[in-house]
Amino acid sequence: MLVLTRKLGESIAIDDHIKIRVVQIKGKQVRLGIEAPKDTKIHREEVYLAIQNQNQESASTSSDSTKAVAKLLKPQG
Amino acid sequence: MQIQTSRFGSVSIESDDVLTFPEGLLGFNELRQFVLLDDPTDEIFAWLQSCEEPNIAFPLLEPELFAPNYSVHLTKHDLEALNLDSNRGSRSFAIITIPQDPTQMTANLKAPIVINVAKRVARQCVLQDNQLAIREPIFTRLQQRVVQNPKSSIKSQALDWGVAVPLNKHTPEVEG
Numbered sequence: 001m002l003v004l005t006r007k008l009g010e011s012i013a014i015d016d017h018i019k020i021r022v023v024q025i026k027g028k029q030v031r032l033g034i035e036a037p038k039d040t041k042i043h044r045e046e047v048y049l050a051i052q053n054q055n056q057e058s059a060s061t062s063s064d065s066t067k068a069v070a071k072l073l074k075p076q077g
Numbered sequence: 078m079q080i081q082t083s084r085f086g087s088v089s090i091e092s093d094d095v096l097t098f099p100e101g102l103l104g105f106n107e108l109r110q111f112v113l114l115d116d117p118t119d120e121i122f123a124w125l126q127s128c129e130e131p132n133i134a135f136p137l138l139e140p141e142l143f144a145p146n147y148s149v150h151l152t153k154h155d156l157e158a159l160n161l162d163s164n165r166g167s168r169s170f171a172i173i174t175i176p177q178d179p180t181q182m183t184a185n186l187k188a189p190i191v192i193n194v195a196k197r198v199a200r201q202c203v204l205q206d207n208q209l210a211i212r213e214p215i216f217t218r219l220q221q222r223v224v225q226n227p228k229s230s231i232k233s234q235a236l237d238w239g240v241a242v243p244l245n246k247h248t249p250e251v252e253g
Contacts, residue, residue, distance in 0.1 A: 039152045051188045052104035058174045063084045069179045070120035
């Protein structure tokens with residue numbers, strides 16, 4: 001991993017179109033400002049981890065539990 | 078060709094039925110070949126079955142069934158990865174999680190499975206819209222749909238859209 005040291009207000013450029021600036025440092029928190037083309041996806045890493053977890057859980061679904069859902073949803077009578 | 082599945086036994090499919098995920102799914106990066114299966118005994122879901130891992134399969138449902146205003150905004154990068162010019166020609170599905178209590182079931186609206194129907198290329202697209210939930214509760218909404226319109230089906234339309242393989246069609250007759 002490339003590690004760079006930056007001061008408050010300084011930034012790094014990734015490719016020609018992405019800029020990440022340190023906008024605030026407060027205790028253990030760093031606020032980053034990101035300038036990127038509209039089409040660039042920017043997420044906190046937790047989003048990807050949460051999606052991975054959801055995928056893992058879903059992948060072990062049994063076909064009995066999907067049928068149980070159908071049974072519960074069937075209109076009565 | 079034959080694929081082995083832990084839920085449906087051995088399933089024979091055509092090579093055209095295979096959906097290729099060039100980047101895999103999140104958490105399953107090594108799995109690239111899937112097939113969408115329609116189980117006629119399942120009244121709701123379609124199954125995204127791995128061709129490589131028999132026990133990996135995801136129940137899917139189209140978001141239209143529980144989120145009528147949902148729309149998938151694909152980035153240029155998504156479209157390129159899917160070999161598409163625009164959203165047209167694609168179908169989107171949400172991955173469903175069903176916990177012990179099925180009424181707590183949820184759908185992932187943040188990262189749908191998008192399929193290029195003609196080219197059989199697919200991708201789990203993480204959408205930028207921060208309002209979209211990774212675990213959106215859907216049981217009550219499906220229930221409302223059933224109550225309001227008991228005659229209309231809540232079965233996945235994947236088969237009608239030509240992206241799924243019916244299980245019974247390929248199941249060999251059992252002797253005796």
